[in-house]
Amino acid sequence: MKKSVGAKTLLFPNPVLMVGTYDQAGKPNLMSAAWGGICCSEPPCIAVSLRKARYSYDCIVERKAFTVGIACEDKMAEADYVGITSGRDVDKFAVTGLTPVKSELVDAPYAAEFPVVLECRLLHTIEIGIHTQFIGEIIDVKGDTDVFSDDGLLDIMKIKPLVYDASHRGYHGVTSCIGRAYTIGKELQK
Amino acid sequence: MKKSVGAKTLLFPNPVLMVGTYDQAGKPNLMSAAWGGICCSEPPCIAVSLRKARYSYDCIVERKAFTVGIACEDKMAEADYVGITSGRDVDKFAVTGLTPVKSELVDAPYAAEFPVVLECRLLHTIEIGIHTQFIGEIIDVKGDTDVFSDDGLLDIMKIKPLVYDASHRGYHGVTSCIGRAYTIGKELQK
Numbered sequence: 001m002k003k004s005v006g007a008k009t010l011l012f013p014n015p016v017l018m019v020g021t022y023d024q025a026g027k028p029n030l031m032s033a034a035w036g037g038i039c040c041s042e043p044p045c046i047a048v049s050l051r052k053a054r055y056s057y058d059c060i061v062e063r064k065a066f067t068v069g070i071a072c073e074d075k076m077a078e079a080d081y082v083g084i085t086s087g088r089d090v091d092k093f094a095v096t097g098l099t100p101v102k103s104e105l106v107d108a109p110y111a112a113e114f115p116v117v118l119e120c121r122l123l124h125t126i127e128i129g130i131h132t133q134f135i136g137e138i139i140d141v142k143g144d145t146d147v148f149s150d151d152g153l154l155d156i157m158k159i160k161p162l163v164y165d166a167s168h169r170g171y172h173g174v175t176s177c178i179g180r181a182y183t184i185g186k187e188l189q190k
Numbered sequence: 191m192k193k194s195v196g197a198k199t200l201l202f203p204n205p206v207l208m209v210g211t212y213d214q215a216g217k218p219n220l221m222s223a224a225w226g227g228i229c230c231s232e233p234p235c236i237a238v239s240l241r242k243a244r245y246s247y248d249c250i251v252e253r254k255a256f257t258v259g260i261a262c263e264d265k266m267a268e269a270d271y272v273g274i275t276s277g278r279d280v281d282k283f284a285v286t287g288l289t290p291v292k293s294e295l296v297d298a299p300y301a302a303e304f305p306v307v308l309e310c311r312l313l314h315t316i317e318i319g320i321h322t323q324f325i326g327e328i329i330d331v332k333g334d335t336d337v338f339s340d341d342g343l344l345d346i347m348k349i350k351p352l353v354y355d356a357s358h359r360g361y362h363g364v365t366s367c368i369g370r371a372y373t374i375g376k377e378l379q380k
Contacts (some may be wrong), residue, residue, distance in 0.1 A: 002307065002332035009234045010331045010344055011227065012351035013203050013364055014307065026331050037201065038356075040318040044199045047237060047323070049229045070202050080375030085249060096377055110203030116202065117192065126316060128293045128325060131230040133237070135318060141200045149358075154200055156355040156362065161202035163353065163364050165346040166228075168339075168370040169371040172346065174203055174353050175363035178263065182359060184272030188285055 006045045008033070016079055016162040016171070017019035018069035018111040019048055020100075020117075021059035023087065028109035030092050032083030033057040035131060043140040046118055049131040055087040060134050064122040065106035068113030068136075073160040073173055078113070078172070093160070105139045115147045115159045127146060197227070197354060199326040206269055206352040206361070208259035208289075209238055210300040210307075211249035213277065218290035220282050222261070222273030224354045225321060227285035236308060238323040245277040245297045254312040256323035258326075259304030263350040263363055268303070269300040270361070295329045300338055305337045 014034040020186060021029050032127035038050035046068055048055050060066050067102045078096040097113040103119045110117040120136025141154075149155035156174060163172040206248035211219050231369040234256055240247050250256050261269035262312040268286040277284060283290045288301040293309045300307040308328025331344075337344035348366060 001335050002302075002336050003338070005331045005344060007234050007328050007334060009228045009236075009328065009330050010259075010306070011230055011236060011308070012344075012346055012349055013353055014228065015201060023211060035228045035230070037237070038199045038204065038225045039237060040225070040321040041199055042320045043318075044197050044249035045318055045321075046199075046201060047227070047229060076369045077374045078375055080369065080371055080373070081378040082375070084372050084375050086377070106334075109343045112192075116200070118201070124316065124318065124324075126314065128230040128235055128314065129235075130232040131235075133229050133325075135316075135323075138197050138199065141198050143195060145191050145193050145204055145286050148193070154195060154202075154357045156202055156357060156360075159202050163203055164371065165364075165367070167262075167344045167346060168345065168367070170367040171347075171369040171371055171374075172237055173368055174355075175361040175365055177355070177358070179266045179272055179361040179364055180359065181354060181361055182274050183270070184267045185272070185274050187267055189270040189275065 001167045003173040006143060013163040014163050014166055017048055018071050018082060018114055020067035022063055022108060023059050028093055029056060029087035030082045030111060034057050034112055039135060045135050046138055047133050047135050049133045051130055065108040065112040066120050067103055067108045068118040070159060071162045072115055074116040075113055076171055092144050101129045106168055117142050150152035203353040204356055206261035206324060206354050208261050208272060209236055209246055210257035210298050211246045213251055214250050214297060218283055219246060219277035220272045220281060220301060235325050236310060236328055237323050237325050241320055241323060253297040255298040256261055256310050256326055257293055257298045257307040258301040258304040259300050260349060261352045262305055265303055266352060266361055305334045307332050321345045
């Protein structure tokens with residue numbers, strides 16, 4: 001039996017995305033976005049949604065680029081700080097001690113301390129409502145050398161990405177693998 | 191030190207979304223989407239990306255509606271089956287034993303067994319590349335009465351949503367809460 005909770009933005013899970021940009025003066029900034037996700041395989045694209053009032057908004061429009069760092073358990077306080085302050089008021093890198101790294105591929109910075117980063121070129125700008133969705137083509141993904149597994153692939157258990165619960169406004173982690181995709185469903189095919 | 195892995199659709203975490211639609215004949219169908227996320231707060235909207243070849247594509251275009259069920263640990267095999275078969279070939283509800291429920295709000299069905307469902311009206315259709323992004327306005331969210339906590343909010347620990355790891359193609363769960371959002375970052379403000 002299901003009960004209505006109204007027209008709300010409740011999805012499980014949400015990511016915690018550290019969106020990196022340069023402002024007009026070239027100051028690096030980070031913002032936190034939970035409204036986002038992969039939106040195309042070819043070209044590989046990610047969508048992140050921002051309100052126009054966000055300091056990062058003009059930065060993305062002007063530089064036509066952004067990065068997306070994956071927030072992780074070890075840097076939870078820093079990731080949260082990024083989400084509760086504005087680059088208009090503070091230098092988030094200076095306060096958090098995070099290290100800005102200039103992308104060599106797109107006109108945007110990322111924080112060295114987040115284990116995975118997606119470097120993106122702005123491809124589409126979609127006005128939806130109070131949020132604008134920026135679709136970025138993923139030019140490259142980079143991971144810290146210590147978050148790969150022996151098979152050479154990025155290892156989610158080493159990355160320890162944060163999950164954002166918008167219902168209770170909490171951060172969660174990710175458990176060990178509990179099933180193989182494209183595999184466990186085959187039982188039902190018989 | 192970061193190592194490049196190329197232009198890939200690697201994000202952590204991804205959701206596992208059970209997209210419900212009716213086809214022309216009125217047959218209910220489900221597909222699995224990992225490419226999606228909330229994209230606007232007002233109006234509340236969710237984006238899901240599909241390839242044109244998907245059976246669900248025409249269904250969404252014609253009915254201008256879809257539902258999004260949250261795949262959960264208890265129904266992992268069913269959710270995976272939904273992702274490896276096509277509604278062109280099989281009746282996924284019949285094979286899995288999932289129960290189709292007609293939404294009273296939008297022209298689409300959902301599976302009763304997934305604990306949370308978002309009922310969506312198609313708002314925008316964005317052609318990106320091999321994927322088309324459907325942006326749906328969330329008309330209502332419904333949850334099973336047993337996935338609410340005492341405060342009346344949806345409880346992620348009772349929902350037990352699946353997390354999809356696109357790197358190793360695995361399903362994971364979500365751990366207990368490890369930090370309060372908009373709170374733990376305040377330490378750094380001092």
